[in-house]
Amino acid sequence: MTFLEYRKFQRVFPAITVDVDLSLSEGVNGILGKHGCGKSTLARAAVGLEYALSGGVKVCGCSPNERTKAATAYLPEGSFLSPKSTVKKEMGLFGAFSDFSPERARAHLNAFQIDENAKISALSALEQRFVCLSFVLARDAKVYLLDEVPLSNELCRKVFEDFLFREGRGKCVVLFSSDVFGCAPYLDRAVILKFGRIVWDGAPHELVGLGRSLLDYYNEVTQ
DSSP, X not given: OOOEEEEEEEEEOSSOEEEEEEEEOSEEEEEEOOXXXXXXXXXXXXXXXXXXXXXXXXXXXXXXXXXXXXTEEEEOSSOOSOTTSBHHHHHHHGGGSTTBOHHHHHHHHHHTTOOTTSBGGGSOHHHHHHHHHHHHTTBOOSEEEEESOOTTSHHHHHHXXXXXXXXXXXXXXXXXXXXXXXXXXXXXXXXEEETTEEXXXXXXXXXXXXXXXXXXXXXXXXX
C-alpha cells in the first residue's frame, strides 16, 4: 500500500527547483540530503504547509486535508513549543489529537530524563526537540513525518527504537534528514536528494552487498 506519494511534485525556489516523483509504503523510509536540498519542503507539503507549482502530494490516497492531517504525525525542524509554557501544558494541547497517548508521551519523556513539570524556557534546544519528538511518537498515526530527528544521540536512538518495536509496525515512517550516519541503521529504503532531485533510491542493504556503506555512497553522490 502506498502511504505517501509525490506525483511529479515541483516547487521552484530562487536557489533550487524541487522536482520529485516518489511513492513510499510502510517501513522506515529516509529522504536524505544536505541542508537546502528540499527535504523540509517535501515534509511540509505532505501536511499542506507547502504547495506545488505542478504535480502534487497524496497521503493515504488523498490530497492533504483535515482527514489526512489526522492520520499524519508531523515533527517539523526546530521546536513548536511555547517558551512561556511547561512540558505538561504543551502535552495537554496534544490531547486535541484523538490518537494521542499521554502515557506513551510520559514514557518517552522519562526515557529522555525530562520532567513534565519543567518550563520550556529552562530546556536546551536539544531537550525541546526531545519533548516534541516524545509527543509526536505518542500518536497512533498511519504516517510519521520526522524532520531532522537527532538519531546520533543515544537517548534519541533508544526512544526511536522503542517506538519502532511497539508502535511502528505497519506504519509509514519517513525520516527527512542530513544525519545519514544516525538514520542508516533503521532504514528499509533510502532516497537521496541533491539540489531538489533524486539521485539515488534503494535499500541500503543493496549497497552493503556491493561492499559500500550508505554514508560513503551518500557523500559521493552529494559532493
